[in-house]
Amino acid sequence: MSNNLNLILVGGGHTHALVLKHWMAHPIDNVQITLISPHSHSPYSGMLPGLLAGYYTFSQTHIDLQQLAHEANIEFIQQPVTAIDHLRQCIYLADGQQHQYDIASINVGSTPNPEIPGSQQHATPVKPIAEFLQHWQRLQTEIRQQPNQRIAIIGGGAGSVEVALAMAHALKPWGTQLSLITRAGDILSEYPRKARRLSKERLALHGIEVLTNMNVDEIHADGLSCSGQKYSYEHIFLCTQAAAANWFRQSGLATDQRGFITVNNYLQTTTAGNLFAAGDCAHFQSEPLPKAGVYAVREADILFHNLQAACQGTHALKPYQPQRDFLSLLAMGDHYAIGCKFGLTVSGHWVWRWKDQIDRHFMARFNAG
Known part of the structure; x- marks a missing residue:
């Protein structure tokens, strides 16, 4: 035994x-x-x-x-x-x-949070990431064959902004129209004002429509409805809480x-x-x-x-003490990023290179071979 x-x-x-x-x-x-x-x-x-x-x-x-x-x-x-x-x-x-x-x-x-009626049947959540990536690969193939499609991303946090800009970069040659839809009054509500302004500039630069104060009532096979008004989309992604x-x-x-x-x-x-x-x-x-x-x-x-x-069973447990603030690096497409900490905001291609270095360093712990 x-x-x-x-x-x-x-x-x-x-x-x-x-x-x-x-x-x-x-x-x-x-x-x-x-x-x-x-x-x-x-x-x-x-x-x-x-x-x-x-x-x-x-x-x-x-x-x-x-x-x-x-x-x-x-x-x-x-x-x-x-x-x-x-x-x-x-x-x-x-x-x-x-x-x-x-x-x-x-x-x-x-x-995924299935709180929006129809989301389980007609939308793709960004998490779990494994399932989302499988759908993303199929979507890219479809859009190459049938361009000029409309995509909605529901959510106004950092993840939704990053995903929208990454999709816009990948799908740019095929005339894809993207909309970022949030029920909040602004995107990135927990970020400094400068970060919000810079993010909206990047979204506008990539032609991404930002719709705020939009509470999605239901998701359908061909779009979604907000306050009784219908909006048509071929694909809808959930990046909500x-x-x-x-x-x-x-x-x-x-x-x-x-x-x-x-x-x-x-x-x-x-x-x-x-x-x-x-x-x-x-x-x-x-x-x-x-x-x-x-x-x-x-x-x-x-x-x-x-x-x-x-x-x-021979030594004491240690308490976890969360840091009061942390460096937040947001990918903004085109090898450009925004960084925030202690209320300060920086941006540029150099911030992307900084983020890239940090990310690669983390993954090197596992992919060294």
């Missing part, structure tokens, strides 16, 4: 990928690790706009989880998780498998009002001390955080320490 501890990592997000790199450098005997993910490759969200625009390849922007698991000498299971029983310490997979754990961690990101996976609540895990897993300062779920969560799927109880990749990356060191501490 094995005396190994079973550590299961649910999801192949940024945090877990970095945890595995740390673990490879500092392994613990008698700990058997299993990584479970529905996909074999995990996208690095910071490089998504560049991938859409054609600046990067798939392999440059994705972490190969199978290869990472092979290098870490751990088991990799490519299956969606459907439930966790924290009392029995059991994880249930879509294919019927059940896996017992001693310690587990969840880093599965977020899911993401939602939590349904199985969090259905599994009886403590969540916030939106369904994200509640964690304490040590990234332990408030449900069970041997169950951790990080990244977008987690709700930091003491200080709710924006859903931003920078937090997922910064949480990795703390999660790694605390998972090892939980396995060994």
Whole structure:
């Protein structure tokens, strides 16, 4: 009978990928690790706009989880998780498998928010990125054969602006008309005024229509309706506020009002001390955080320490202390970017080169070979 501890990592997000790199450098005997993910490759969200625009390849922007698991000498299971029983310490997979754990961690990101009627049938969410990229490839083929189509992107945050500009760059030769639609009074509402102004200038430069104060009532097969008025589009993409996976609540895990897993300062779920969560799927109880990749990356060191501490039981857990502000770099198309921190805004091609260097440096940790 094995005396190994079973550590299961649910999801192949940024945090877990970095945890595995740390673990490879500092392994613990008698700990058997299993990584479970529905996909074999995990996208690095910071490089998504560049991938859409054609600046990067798939392999440059994705972490190969199978290869990472092979290098870490751990088991990799490519299956969606459907439930966790924290009392029995059991994880249930879509294919019927059940896996017992001693310690587990969840880093599965977020899911599409189906709050707009018709969105599940007639729109494509940007997340999960894997499914979105498959649709994007089909769309490019279609537009090359049938140009002059109309595309709507619903959302007014940083992701929607970046996606709109990347699409405009990639589809420019085929006369595609893009609209960015938000119910807010302005795009990038949480960014400095200068960043908003520069972003609108870039959108106008690329011929992207910006429609504000537009609350989408319903999405149809041939467009959408706002306040009783119909707008025609061949394709509609959702880049709105993401939602939590349904199985969090259905599994009886403590969540916030939106369904994200509640964690304490040590990234332990408030449900069970041997169950951790990080990244977008987690709700930091003491200080709710924006859903931003920078937090997922910064949480990795703390999660790694605390998972090892939980396995060994010999040293104290460390609290995660979120940074008060972080550098936000937004891709604006044509190798141009905007950077914001502490209320200051800079822009230019040099900012893109800066962003490109940071992104490539992150991915080099996984794609060095």
